[in-house]
Amino acid sequence: MNYKIIAAGAMALACAGAAHAQSAGSFILSTGWFHLSPQDQSSPFTLVSRGGTTFNDPIANTGAAVSDADTIGFTGTYFVTDNIAVEGVMGVPPKFYLSGEGQLAAFGELGQVRQWSPTLLLKYYFGQATQRLRPYLGIGVSRVWFSDAQITNQSFISNVAILNGPTTVSVENKWAAVFNGGFTFQITDHWYAGWSLSYMPLKTTATLYTPQSQSLVGKLNSVSKADIKLNPIISYINVGYKF
Template identity: 55%
Template sequence: MKLKQAVTGIAALACMTTAAHAQSAGSFYVTTGWFHLAPQSSSDPLKVTSIGGSPTNITEANTGASLSSADTIGFTAGYFITDHIATEFVIGYPPSFDLEGSGSLSQFGKLGQAKQWSPTLLFKYYFNAPTATFRPYLGVGVSRIWFTDEKITNGVFEANVLHGPTSVSTDSSWEPVFNAGFTYAFNQHWFAGVSVSYLPLSTTAKLSTAANTPVGTLNVQSQTKIKLNPIVTYVNIGYRF
Protein backbone atom coordinates (compact mmCIF):
# COMPACT_ATOMS: atom_id res chain seq x y z
CA MET A 1 0.00 0.00 0.00
CA LYS A 2 2.79 2.41 0.91
CA LEU A 3 4.58 1.62 -2.35
CA LYS A 4 1.39 2.30 -4.31
CA GLN A 5 0.91 5.64 -2.53
CA ALA A 6 4.51 6.61 -3.19
CA VAL A 7 4.21 5.80 -6.89
CA THR A 8 0.93 7.77 -7.12
CA GLY A 9 2.51 10.73 -5.37
CA ILE A 10 5.53 10.72 -7.69
CA ALA A 11 3.26 10.54 -10.74
CA ALA A 12 1.17 13.48 -9.51
CA LEU A 13 4.32 15.48 -8.79
CA ALA A 14 5.61 14.73 -12.29
CA CYS A 15 2.35 15.94 -13.84
CA MET A 16 2.48 19.14 -11.80
CA THR A 17 6.09 19.73 -12.82
CA THR A 18 5.21 19.23 -16.49
CA ALA A 19 2.24 21.58 -16.22
CA ALA A 20 4.36 24.21 -14.49
CA HIS A 21 7.00 23.98 -17.21
CA ALA A 22 4.35 24.30 -19.91
CA GLN A 23 3.05 27.61 -18.49
CA SER A 24 6.24 29.12 -17.14
CA ALA A 25 9.25 31.12 -18.31
CA GLY A 26 10.76 29.88 -21.56
CA SER A 27 7.63 28.17 -22.92
CA PHE A 28 6.06 28.86 -26.32
CA TYR A 29 2.40 28.71 -27.30
CA VAL A 30 0.21 29.16 -30.37
CA THR A 31 -3.52 29.81 -30.70
CA THR A 32 -6.14 30.03 -33.40
CA GLY A 33 -9.70 31.26 -33.17
CA TRP A 34 -12.30 33.78 -34.23
CA PHE A 35 -12.01 37.57 -34.17
CA HIS A 36 -15.09 39.79 -34.02
CA LEU A 37 -14.34 43.44 -34.79
CA ALA A 38 -17.00 45.94 -33.71
CA PRO A 39 -16.08 49.51 -34.79
CA GLN A 40 -17.45 52.31 -32.61
CA SER A 41 -17.32 54.46 -35.73
CA SER A 42 -18.16 57.99 -36.80
CA SER A 43 -16.75 60.41 -39.36
CA ASP A 44 -16.19 64.06 -40.13
CA PRO A 45 -18.25 65.58 -42.98
CA LEU A 46 -16.92 65.08 -46.49
CA LYS A 47 -14.59 67.97 -47.40
CA VAL A 48 -13.63 68.96 -50.96
CA THR A 49 -9.98 70.01 -50.89
CA SER A 50 -9.21 70.61 -54.59
CA ILE A 51 -11.09 71.15 -57.88
CA GLY A 52 -9.12 71.01 -61.12
CA GLY A 53 -5.88 71.49 -59.18
CA SER A 54 -7.08 74.62 -57.36
CA PRO A 55 -7.22 74.32 -53.54
CA THR A 56 -10.66 74.61 -51.96
CA ASN A 57 -12.14 74.17 -48.51
CA ILE A 58 -15.74 73.14 -49.12
CA THR A 59 -17.50 71.09 -46.43
CA GLU A 60 -20.49 69.01 -47.47
CA ALA A 61 -22.79 69.49 -44.47
CA ASN A 62 -24.68 66.57 -42.92
CA THR A 63 -22.55 63.94 -44.67
CA GLY A 64 -20.85 61.07 -42.91
CA ALA A 65 -20.15 57.37 -42.82
CA SER A 66 -19.74 54.47 -40.43
CA LEU A 67 -18.23 51.01 -40.68
CA SER A 68 -19.94 47.66 -40.27
CA SER A 69 -18.69 44.96 -37.91
CA ALA A 70 -16.62 42.11 -39.31
CA ASP A 71 -15.45 38.59 -38.43
CA THR A 72 -12.31 36.71 -39.38
CA ILE A 73 -9.99 33.89 -38.36
CA GLY A 74 -6.95 34.77 -36.24
CA PHE A 75 -3.61 33.33 -35.16
CA THR A 76 -1.19 34.17 -32.35
CA ALA A 77 2.24 32.98 -31.26
CA GLY A 78 3.59 33.78 -27.83
CA TYR A 79 6.56 33.31 -25.50
CA PHE A 80 6.70 33.48 -21.69
CA ILE A 81 9.60 35.75 -20.75
CA THR A 82 8.94 35.08 -17.07
CA ASP A 83 6.29 33.03 -15.25
CA HIS A 84 3.95 36.04 -15.49
CA ILE A 85 5.07 38.13 -18.49
CA ALA A 86 4.55 36.98 -22.07
CA THR A 87 5.03 38.62 -25.44
CA GLU A 88 2.62 37.72 -28.23
CA PHE A 89 2.36 38.34 -31.98
CA VAL A 90 -1.21 38.55 -33.32
CA ILE A 91 -2.42 38.42 -36.90
CA GLY A 92 -5.73 37.72 -38.61
CA TYR A 93 -6.89 37.15 -42.13
CA PRO A 94 -7.78 40.73 -43.23
CA PRO A 95 -11.50 41.32 -42.60
CA SER A 96 -13.58 43.30 -45.08
CA PHE A 97 -15.52 46.29 -43.71
CA ASP A 98 -18.53 47.88 -45.39
CA LEU A 99 -18.72 51.67 -45.39
CA GLU A 100 -22.30 52.77 -44.70
CA GLY A 101 -23.60 56.29 -45.39
CA SER A 102 -24.90 58.42 -42.53
CA GLY A 103 -26.66 61.78 -42.39
CA SER A 104 -27.80 62.78 -45.87
CA LEU A 105 -25.82 59.82 -47.28
CA SER A 106 -27.80 57.22 -45.32
CA GLN A 107 -30.25 56.94 -48.26
CA PHE A 108 -27.49 55.27 -50.30
CA GLY A 109 -26.82 52.48 -47.79
CA LYS A 110 -23.49 50.78 -48.47
CA LEU A 111 -21.06 53.20 -50.13
CA GLY A 112 -17.90 51.11 -50.37
CA GLN A 113 -15.63 48.62 -48.69
CA ALA A 114 -12.03 48.00 -47.63
CA LYS A 115 -9.88 45.27 -46.06
CA GLN A 116 -7.98 46.00 -42.86
CA TRP A 117 -4.54 44.65 -41.94
CA SER A 118 -3.50 44.99 -38.30
CA PRO A 119 -0.58 42.79 -37.15
CA THR A 120 -0.07 43.40 -33.44
CA LEU A 121 2.63 42.92 -30.83
CA LEU A 122 1.38 42.55 -27.25
CA PHE A 123 3.01 42.37 -23.83
CA LYS A 124 0.78 40.53 -21.34
CA TYR A 125 0.91 40.12 -17.58
CA TYR A 126 -0.64 36.86 -16.32
CA PHE A 127 -2.05 36.60 -12.81
CA ASN A 128 -2.12 33.43 -10.65
CA ALA A 129 0.56 30.74 -10.49
CA PRO A 130 1.96 29.10 -13.64
CA THR A 131 0.25 25.85 -12.58
CA ALA A 132 -3.18 27.48 -12.20
CA THR A 133 -5.99 26.29 -14.45
CA PHE A 134 -7.50 29.77 -14.73
CA ARG A 135 -5.17 32.65 -15.56
CA PRO A 136 -6.52 36.16 -16.23
CA TYR A 137 -4.22 38.73 -17.80
CA LEU A 138 -3.86 42.35 -18.86
CA GLY A 139 -1.98 43.43 -21.95
CA VAL A 140 -0.77 46.45 -23.86
CA GLY A 141 0.87 46.67 -27.25
CA VAL A 142 1.09 48.30 -30.64
CA SER A 143 -0.54 47.57 -33.98
CA ARG A 144 0.40 48.57 -37.52
CA ILE A 145 -2.81 49.44 -39.39
CA TRP A 146 -3.33 49.76 -43.12
CA PHE A 147 -6.12 49.15 -45.62
CA THR A 148 -6.20 47.50 -49.04
CA ASP A 149 -8.81 47.04 -51.77
CA GLU A 150 -10.48 50.34 -50.87
CA LYS A 151 -13.21 51.11 -53.37
CA ILE A 152 -16.56 52.79 -53.92
CA THR A 153 -19.15 50.10 -54.71
CA ASN A 154 -22.30 52.21 -54.94
CA GLY A 155 -22.76 53.51 -58.50
CA VAL A 156 -25.70 55.78 -57.60
CA PHE A 157 -23.69 57.49 -54.85
CA GLU A 158 -20.68 57.77 -57.14
CA ALA A 159 -22.71 59.33 -59.98
CA ASN A 160 -24.99 61.66 -57.99
CA VAL A 161 -22.78 62.79 -55.11
CA LEU A 162 -19.20 62.42 -56.33
CA HIS A 163 -20.17 63.08 -59.99
CA GLY A 164 -17.79 60.61 -61.57
CA PRO A 165 -15.53 57.57 -61.23
CA THR A 166 -13.69 57.71 -57.92
CA SER A 167 -10.64 55.99 -56.46
CA VAL A 168 -9.98 55.77 -52.71
CA SER A 169 -6.82 55.67 -50.61
CA THR A 170 -6.36 55.62 -46.84
CA ASP A 171 -3.64 56.46 -44.35
CA SER A 172 -1.61 53.82 -42.52
CA SER A 173 -0.60 54.30 -38.90
CA TRP A 174 0.80 52.81 -35.68
CA GLU A 175 -1.84 52.55 -32.96
CA PRO A 176 -1.81 51.46 -29.28
CA VAL A 177 -3.73 48.34 -28.23
CA PHE A 178 -5.24 47.70 -24.79
CA ASN A 179 -6.05 44.07 -24.00
CA ALA A 180 -7.58 41.90 -21.27
CA GLY A 181 -8.60 38.26 -21.12
CA PHE A 182 -8.04 34.86 -19.58
CA THR A 183 -6.94 31.33 -20.41
CA TYR A 184 -8.34 28.06 -19.08
CA ALA A 185 -6.01 25.04 -19.15
CA PHE A 186 -7.45 21.59 -19.93
CA ASN A 187 -4.08 19.93 -19.32
CA GLN A 188 -0.38 20.82 -19.51
CA HIS A 189 -0.62 21.52 -23.26
CA TRP A 190 -4.16 22.40 -24.38
CA PHE A 191 -6.07 25.50 -23.29
CA ALA A 192 -8.87 27.84 -24.36
CA GLY A 193 -8.99 31.59 -24.11
CA VAL A 194 -11.10 34.72 -24.48
CA SER A 195 -9.81 38.26 -24.87
CA VAL A 196 -11.11 41.78 -25.52
CA SER A 197 -9.00 44.51 -27.10
CA TYR A 198 -9.55 48.20 -27.80
CA LEU A 199 -7.78 50.26 -30.47
CA PRO A 200 -8.20 54.08 -30.52
CA LEU A 201 -7.99 54.09 -34.33
CA SER A 202 -8.81 56.68 -36.97
CA THR A 203 -7.89 57.03 -40.64
CA THR A 204 -8.32 59.64 -43.37
CA ALA A 205 -10.03 58.40 -46.54
CA LYS A 206 -8.91 60.39 -49.59
CA LEU A 207 -11.08 60.37 -52.72
CA SER A 208 -9.93 61.26 -56.22
CA THR A 209 -12.80 61.79 -58.69
CA ALA A 210 -12.86 62.36 -62.43
CA ALA A 211 -15.91 64.62 -62.08
CA ASN A 212 -18.19 65.50 -64.96
CA THR A 213 -18.78 69.28 -64.88
CA PRO A 214 -20.26 71.89 -67.28
CA VAL A 215 -16.70 72.80 -68.33
CA GLY A 216 -15.62 69.20 -68.86
CA THR A 217 -14.00 66.53 -66.73
CA LEU A 218 -12.10 67.89 -63.73
CA ASN A 219 -10.12 66.10 -61.05
CA VAL A 220 -11.80 66.64 -57.68
CA GLN A 221 -9.98 65.75 -54.45
CA SER A 222 -11.99 65.21 -51.28
CA GLN A 223 -11.48 63.51 -47.94
CA THR A 224 -13.04 62.55 -44.63
CA LYS A 225 -11.60 61.45 -41.31
CA ILE A 226 -13.16 58.20 -40.08
CA LYS A 227 -12.92 57.17 -36.44
CA LEU A 228 -13.10 53.37 -36.10
CA ASN A 229 -12.17 52.76 -32.42
CA PRO A 230 -12.89 49.02 -32.72
CA ILE A 231 -13.59 46.66 -29.82
CA VAL A 232 -12.09 43.30 -30.81
CA THR A 233 -13.07 40.01 -29.17
CA TYR A 234 -11.05 36.83 -29.72
CA VAL A 235 -12.28 33.35 -28.77
CA ASN A 236 -9.54 30.78 -29.25
CA ILE A 237 -7.99 27.41 -28.52
CA GLY A 238 -4.26 27.04 -27.97
CA TYR A 239 -1.38 24.63 -27.50
CA ARG A 240 1.62 25.16 -25.19
CA PHE A 241 4.94 23.53 -25.99
Protein backbone atom coordinates in the same frame (compact mmCIF):
# COMPACT_ATOMS: atom_id res chain seq x y z
CA MET B 1 -5.90 5.02 4.32
CA ASN B 2 -8.17 5.78 1.38
CA TYR B 3 -7.92 9.49 2.15
CA LYS B 4 -4.13 9.28 2.04
CA ILE B 5 -4.28 7.60 -1.37
CA ILE B 6 -6.66 10.27 -2.70
CA ALA B 7 -4.48 13.08 -1.31
CA ALA B 8 -1.36 11.53 -2.82
CA GLY B 9 -3.14 11.19 -6.18
CA ALA B 10 -4.26 14.81 -6.11
CA MET B 11 -0.72 15.94 -5.29
CA ALA B 12 0.63 13.88 -8.17
CA LEU B 13 -1.85 15.47 -10.56
CA ALA B 14 -0.91 18.92 -9.32
CA CYS B 15 2.75 18.22 -9.88
CA ALA B 16 2.02 16.87 -13.36
CA GLY B 17 0.12 20.05 -14.17
CA ALA B 18 2.98 22.17 -12.84
CA ALA B 19 5.46 20.45 -15.11
CA HIS B 20 3.46 21.52 -18.17
CA ALA B 21 2.16 24.91 -17.10
CA GLN B 22 2.68 28.40 -18.52
CA SER B 23 6.17 29.00 -17.19
CA ALA B 24 9.33 30.71 -18.41
CA GLY B 25 10.35 29.28 -21.79
CA SER B 26 6.84 28.06 -22.73
CA PHE B 27 5.66 28.77 -26.26
CA ILE B 28 1.97 28.61 -27.20
CA LEU B 29 0.45 28.76 -30.67
CA SER B 30 -3.27 29.46 -30.89
CA THR B 31 -5.98 30.01 -33.45
CA GLY B 32 -9.51 31.25 -33.07
CA TRP B 33 -12.17 33.73 -34.06
CA PHE B 34 -11.88 37.53 -34.02
CA HIS B 35 -14.92 39.77 -33.87
CA LEU B 36 -14.16 43.43 -34.62
CA SER B 37 -16.75 45.99 -33.58
CA PRO B 38 -15.81 49.56 -34.63
CA GLN B 39 -17.01 52.31 -32.30
CA ASP B 40 -16.99 54.50 -35.37
CA GLN B 41 -17.54 58.20 -35.93
CA SER B 42 -17.04 60.12 -39.17
CA SER B 43 -16.40 63.74 -40.07
CA PRO B 44 -18.46 65.21 -42.96
CA PHE B 45 -17.21 64.50 -46.47
CA THR B 46 -15.06 67.45 -47.48
CA LEU B 47 -14.22 68.73 -50.94
CA VAL B 48 -10.45 69.28 -50.63
CA SER B 49 -9.73 70.58 -54.12
CA ARG B 50 -11.16 70.76 -57.63
CA GLY B 51 -9.31 71.69 -60.79
CA GLY B 52 -6.23 72.62 -58.75
CA THR B 53 -8.13 75.06 -56.54
CA THR B 54 -8.18 74.38 -52.80
CA PHE B 55 -11.60 74.45 -51.13
CA ASN B 56 -11.60 72.39 -47.89
CA ASP B 57 -15.37 72.74 -47.99
CA PRO B 58 -17.26 70.27 -45.72
CA ILE B 59 -20.61 68.96 -46.97
CA ALA B 60 -23.09 69.29 -44.12
CA ASN B 61 -24.97 66.25 -42.79
CA THR B 62 -22.75 63.67 -44.48
CA GLY B 63 -20.53 60.89 -43.15
CA ALA B 64 -19.80 57.18 -43.25
CA ALA B 65 -20.47 54.29 -40.87
CA VAL B 66 -18.34 51.13 -40.68
CA SER B 67 -19.73 47.60 -40.26
CA ASP B 68 -18.61 44.94 -37.80
CA ALA B 69 -16.38 42.15 -39.15
CA ASP B 70 -15.31 38.61 -38.27
CA THR B 71 -12.16 36.71 -39.20
CA ILE B 72 -9.80 33.88 -38.28
CA GLY B 73 -6.86 34.84 -36.07
CA PHE B 74 -3.50 33.38 -35.06
CA THR B 75 -1.24 34.14 -32.08
CA GLY B 76 2.17 33.05 -30.88
CA THR B 77 2.98 33.60 -27.19
CA TYR B 78 6.40 33.22 -25.55
CA PHE B 79 6.79 33.34 -21.75
CA VAL B 80 9.89 35.34 -20.84
CA THR B 81 9.22 34.67 -17.16
CA ASP B 82 6.42 32.82 -15.36
CA ASN B 83 4.36 36.03 -15.46
CA ILE B 84 5.59 38.07 -18.42
CA ALA B 85 4.97 37.05 -22.04
CA VAL B 86 5.32 38.58 -25.47
CA GLU B 87 2.71 37.79 -28.12
CA GLY B 88 2.44 38.28 -31.85
CA VAL B 89 -1.07 38.53 -33.30
CA MET B 90 -2.17 38.19 -36.92
CA GLY B 91 -5.46 37.52 -38.64
CA VAL B 92 -6.87 36.94 -42.08
CA PRO B 93 -7.64 40.55 -43.17
CA PRO B 94 -11.33 41.18 -42.45
CA LYS B 95 -13.54 43.06 -44.89
CA PHE B 96 -15.40 46.15 -43.65
CA TYR B 97 -18.37 47.72 -45.41
CA LEU B 98 -18.94 51.48 -45.38
CA SER B 99 -22.44 52.94 -45.56
CA GLY B 100 -23.67 56.51 -45.86
CA GLU B 101 -24.88 58.65 -42.97
CA GLY B 102 -27.02 61.77 -42.88
CA GLN B 103 -28.10 62.81 -46.37
CA LEU B 104 -26.00 59.93 -47.76
CA ALA B 105 -27.94 57.27 -45.82
CA ALA B 106 -30.31 56.79 -48.76
CA PHE B 107 -27.42 55.35 -50.81
CA GLY B 108 -26.91 52.49 -48.33
CA GLU B 109 -23.59 50.70 -48.77
CA LEU B 110 -20.96 52.95 -50.33
CA GLY B 111 -17.88 50.75 -50.50
CA GLN B 112 -15.60 48.27 -48.80
CA VAL B 113 -12.04 47.82 -47.56
CA ARG B 114 -9.83 45.16 -45.98
CA GLN B 115 -7.80 45.86 -42.84
CA TRP B 116 -4.40 44.41 -41.96
CA SER B 117 -3.32 44.88 -38.34
CA PRO B 118 -0.42 42.69 -37.14
CA THR B 119 0.09 43.36 -33.44
CA LEU B 120 2.81 42.88 -30.84
CA LEU B 121 1.71 42.65 -27.20
CA LEU B 122 3.50 42.63 -23.85
CA LYS B 123 1.34 40.72 -21.36
CA TYR B 124 1.38 40.18 -17.60
CA TYR B 125 -0.20 36.93 -16.35
CA PHE B 126 -1.47 36.97 -12.77
CA GLY B 127 -1.05 34.13 -10.32
CA GLN B 128 1.30 31.16 -10.37
CA ALA B 129 2.50 29.28 -13.46
CA THR B 130 0.80 26.13 -12.15
CA GLN B 131 -2.71 27.65 -12.12
CA ARG B 132 -5.10 26.32 -14.75
CA LEU B 133 -7.01 29.62 -15.00
CA ARG B 134 -4.80 32.66 -15.53
CA PRO B 135 -6.09 36.17 -16.18
CA TYR B 136 -3.80 38.71 -17.83
CA LEU B 137 -3.48 42.31 -18.94
CA GLY B 138 -1.51 43.47 -21.94
CA ILE B 139 -0.45 46.53 -23.91
CA GLY B 140 1.05 46.74 -27.35
CA VAL B 141 1.22 48.32 -30.76
CA SER B 142 -0.33 47.52 -34.13
CA ARG B 143 0.62 48.57 -37.64
CA VAL B 144 -2.66 49.08 -39.46
CA TRP B 145 -2.94 49.29 -43.21
CA PHE B 146 -5.75 48.93 -45.70
CA SER B 147 -6.11 47.19 -49.05
CA ASP B 148 -8.75 46.58 -51.72
CA ALA B 149 -10.49 49.86 -50.90
CA GLN B 150 -13.17 50.62 -53.44
CA ILE B 151 -16.38 52.56 -53.97
CA THR B 152 -18.98 50.01 -55.04
CA ASN B 153 -22.09 52.20 -55.23
CA GLN B 154 -22.38 53.75 -58.70
CA SER B 155 -25.42 55.78 -57.69
CA PHE B 156 -23.36 57.42 -54.94
CA ILE B 157 -20.58 58.25 -57.42
CA SER B 158 -22.98 59.67 -60.03
CA ASN B 159 -25.26 61.70 -57.77
CA VAL B 160 -22.94 63.32 -55.22
CA ALA B 161 -21.75 66.69 -56.49
CA ILE B 162 -18.23 66.45 -55.07
CA LEU B 163 -17.67 63.24 -57.07
CA ASN B 164 -19.87 63.05 -60.17
CA GLY B 165 -17.48 60.77 -62.06
CA PRO B 166 -15.41 57.55 -61.79
CA THR B 167 -13.84 57.55 -58.31
CA THR B 168 -11.09 55.63 -56.54
CA VAL B 169 -10.39 55.66 -52.81
CA SER B 170 -7.39 55.17 -50.53
CA VAL B 171 -7.28 54.84 -46.75
CA GLU B 172 -4.36 56.19 -44.72
CA ASN B 173 -2.14 53.64 -42.92
CA LYS B 174 -1.57 54.15 -39.20
CA TRP B 175 0.22 52.98 -36.05
CA ALA B 176 -2.14 52.31 -33.15
CA ALA B 177 -1.85 51.41 -29.47
CA VAL B 178 -3.62 48.25 -28.28
CA PHE B 179 -4.99 47.63 -24.77
CA ASN B 180 -5.74 44.00 -24.00
CA GLY B 181 -7.11 41.77 -21.25
CA GLY B 182 -8.34 38.20 -20.96
CA PHE B 183 -7.63 34.76 -19.55
CA THR B 184 -6.40 31.31 -20.53
CA PHE B 185 -7.59 27.98 -19.18
CA GLN B 186 -5.43 24.85 -19.21
CA ILE B 187 -7.51 21.92 -20.55
CA THR B 188 -4.75 19.30 -20.64
CA ASP B 189 -0.98 19.34 -20.24
CA HIS B 190 -0.62 20.96 -23.69
CA TRP B 191 -4.04 22.29 -24.75
CA TYR B 192 -5.46 25.65 -23.72
CA ALA B 193 -8.62 27.65 -24.30
CA GLY B 194 -8.72 31.41 -24.05
CA TRP B 195 -10.72 34.59 -24.45
CA SER B 196 -9.59 38.19 -24.72
CA LEU B 197 -10.92 41.67 -25.31
CA SER B 198 -8.87 44.45 -26.90
CA TYR B 199 -9.37 48.14 -27.60
CA MET B 200 -7.53 49.95 -30.38
CA PRO B 201 -7.88 53.76 -30.57
CA LEU B 202 -7.60 54.34 -34.32
CA LYS B 203 -8.35 57.34 -36.52
CA THR B 204 -7.71 57.35 -40.26
CA THR B 205 -8.61 59.32 -43.39
CA ALA B 206 -10.37 58.06 -46.49
CA THR B 207 -9.44 60.09 -49.59
CA LEU B 208 -11.52 59.94 -52.77
CA TYR B 209 -9.99 60.78 -56.15
CA THR B 210 -12.24 61.74 -59.09
CA PRO B 211 -9.96 62.59 -62.04
CA GLN B 212 -12.83 63.57 -64.38
CA SER B 213 -15.44 65.10 -62.12
CA GLN B 214 -18.25 66.71 -64.11
CA SER B 215 -18.68 70.43 -63.45
CA LEU B 216 -20.22 73.49 -65.10
CA VAL B 217 -16.90 74.23 -66.82
CA GLY B 218 -16.19 70.65 -67.91
CA LYS B 219 -14.29 67.74 -66.41
CA LEU B 220 -11.97 68.61 -63.53
CA ASN B 221 -9.76 66.68 -61.13
CA SER B 222 -11.54 66.47 -57.76
CA VAL B 223 -10.21 65.33 -54.35
CA SER B 224 -12.42 64.79 -51.32
CA LYS B 225 -11.99 63.11 -47.95
CA ALA B 226 -13.56 62.04 -44.68
CA ASP B 227 -11.85 61.47 -41.32
CA ILE B 228 -13.06 58.26 -39.67
CA LYS B 229 -12.57 57.15 -36.07
CA LEU B 230 -12.73 53.35 -35.99
CA ASN B 231 -11.73 52.65 -32.35
CA PRO B 232 -12.61 48.94 -32.62
CA ILE B 233 -13.35 46.67 -29.67
CA ILE B 234 -11.95 43.26 -30.61
CA SER B 235 -12.96 39.98 -28.99
CA TYR B 236 -11.00 36.76 -29.55
CA ILE B 237 -11.96 33.23 -28.54
CA ASN B 238 -9.30 30.64 -29.21
CA VAL B 239 -7.68 27.29 -28.55
CA GLY B 240 -3.92 26.91 -28.19
CA TYR B 241 -1.20 24.28 -27.97
CA LYS B 242 1.85 24.62 -25.73
CA PHE B 243 5.19 23.32 -26.98
